[in-house]
Amino acid sequence: MRTPTNHETRKKEKDKDSKRLNEEEIIEVIWKILSDFRSQWPLRLSQRDKKSADPFSDDVVWIKDRKRSERLIVAKADMIVSSTDVPKQMSPRQISFKAVTSCVSDFAAKGVKPSFGIVSIALPRVSSTKEFVTGLAMGLRSACLAYRICLLGGDTNESQAETVIDFCLFGFADRIVRRDGAKVGDLVAVSGPFGLQASGLKILLEADSTKFASSNSFRRRAVASVLNPVAKLEVGLEASKHLTSSIDSSDGLALSLYQLAEASKVSFDLDQIPIAPGVEKFARENSLNPLNLALFGGEEYELVCTLNESERKLMESKGFTVIGRVAEEATRKMPLVKYEGKVVPRKGWIHLSRDSGKNF
Numbered sequence: 001m002r003t004p005t006n007h008e009t010r011k012k013e014k015d016k017d018s019k020r021l022n023e024e025e026i027i028e029v030i031w032k033i034l035s036d037f038r039s040q041w042p043l044r045l046s047q048r049d050k051k052s053a054d055p056f057s058d059d060v061v062w063i064k065d066r067k068r069s070e071r072l073i074v075a076k077a078d079m080i081v082s083s084t085d086v087p088k089q090m091s092p093r094q095i096s097f098k099a100v101t102s103c104v105s106d107f108a109a110k111g112v113k114p115s116f117g118i119v120s121i122a123l124p125r126v127s128s129t130k131e132f133v134t135g136l137a138m139g140l141r142s143a144c145l146a147y148r149i150c151l152l153g154g155d156t157n158e159s160q161a162e163t164v165i166d167f168c169l170f171g172f173a174d175r176i177v178r179r180d181g182a183k184v185g186d187l188v189a190v191s192g193p194f195g196l197q198a199s200g201l202k203i204l205l206e207a208d209s210t211k212f213a214s215s216n217s218f219r220r221r222a223v224a225s226v227l228n229p230v231a232k233l234e235v236g237l238e239a240s241k242h243l244t245s246s247i248d249s250s251d252g253l254a255l256s257l258y259q260l261a262e263a264s265k266v267s268f269d270l271d272q273i274p275i276a277p278g279v280e281k282f283a284r285e286n287s288l289n290p291l292n293l294a295l296f297g298g299e300e301y302e303l304v305c306t307l308n309e310s311e312r313k314l315m316e317s318k319g320f321t322v323i324g325r326v327a328e329e330a331t332r333k334m335p336l337v338k339y340e341g342k343v344v345p346r347k348g349w350i351h352l353s354r355d356s357g358k359n360f
Helices: 006-019 023-040 092-110 130-147 196-205 216-227 233-242 253-264 279-285 290-296 309-317
Strands: 061-064 072-081 113-123 150-158 164-173 187-190 243-248 266-270 303-307 321-329 337-339
Touching: 072 092, 092 113, 092 130, 092 164, 092 233, 092 243, 092 303, 113 130, 113 233, 130 150, 187 309, 196 216, 196 279, 196 290, 216 279, 233 243, 233 303, 233 309, 243 253, 253 266, 253 290, 253 303, 253 337, 279 290, 303 309, 309 321
Parallel strands: 113 150, 266 337
Antiparallel strands: 061 072, 072 164, 113 164, 187 303, 187 321, 243 303, 266 321
């Protein structure tokens, strides 16, 4: 029997990889199958509410409260997996705090105050020590106190090799800031600068921590932004009444902008990208592109949103920066995000992605 050549083996693996789905594609396939029997669910949804119950179309899901039709019951689930979401320098306390924060950040982008949480934790046997579990519990406690969440309970199990935390969050709202509300003429804005987390992640993931040149103060600030992320909940709750659409930037600024544009069927023209202090110097000293750090990093937990021109001064007074404008409807073509006339690649943090795409 002939032994396959290295070229044939690589080609076979490449063919297998081309058939694998990324995170967005997995969700789309699952939801297309589940959505076929929505009309048979015990909790009937009106025609108007069917889209809002689709988890692929927004960051949270919601249904109307049967007893109070004007009130919405809002839910969100997010999963932290150690091999893909957790730098090795993260402590157990930081891991569980991040698990809660990632859910809360989506609530912040929707303008919803969280109320209750449920957590499920799977641990490999090597991590099931009292010290590790105590750290996880302390992180959950700290996060729930910080965001004023009542933790109701959950489940535990043993995993093969991964630490997995699945946090489910619930709340109530009278209004949701959806992804699909942007209109031509709206302004595009963000709640803060970008690039610091991407810089910190590069420092953390490099085996030789001295590879990247930086000042000690920048290094501490960048690393802390990754290890101790905080959701902008109060900012989101206050700003929500002034926004036409919103999303959080946990998947990266560029991808978040595309997700807003695609949901609203519009295109964005940007004229500036706010870059965090120190990032440009860090990029210059390490032969990196600061725009790539700002656009494609992810996990900043900033709000990316659109708003009416009349709200500009008010939102700027609350710390938001206008970065562009909703340019045109995109009914016959794919929505585009452009910066200074150049198309920004649709790239960001997507689990199981086959291709990281082009740099800017």
